[in-house]
Amino acid sequence: MIPFCSLCGNLLFVQEGLHGRIQLVCNICPVFQNITKTVSSRTYYKLKEIDDVLGGEEAWKNVDSTEITCPKCSHNKAYFMQLQIRSADEPMTTFYRCCNHQCSYNWRD
Known part of the structure; x- marks a missing residue:
């Protein structure tokens, strides 16, 4: 939770106050709050799978294939x-999917 000033709405900053206490203070108003407890939280986000980023199975339906070796099963053809x-000034990224239906490994170049 990010604390804001109750008078002006600006962000409160952490400073050392009297007697070494840590306080939240407003740089504009004479508002301060003593910090009495530590509050922390962590949020771990789930990374998207490569198929979700590329558009799922539908995106691979009408793509071309090329001769390239799959790094997982050594099959010699892959869709791309x-x-x-x-x-826009960076080159395009090429994504591959192994043509071997038992493998179907995805990688990028």
Whole structure:
């Protein structure tokens, strides 16, 4: 939770106050609050799978294949597609999916 000043609405900053106490103070108003307990929390976000980013199974339906070796099963063909995932002045990223249906490994170049 980010604390805000009750008078002006600005962000409160952490400073050392009288007798070494740590306080939340407003830089504009004469408002201060003593910090009495430590509050912390962590949120762990789940990373998206590569298929979710690329559009799922539908995105791979009408793509071309090329001769490249799969790093997982050593099959010699893979489907590929190119997407612009960075800014426009960066090159496109090529994504591959192994043509071996038992493998179907995804990687990028």
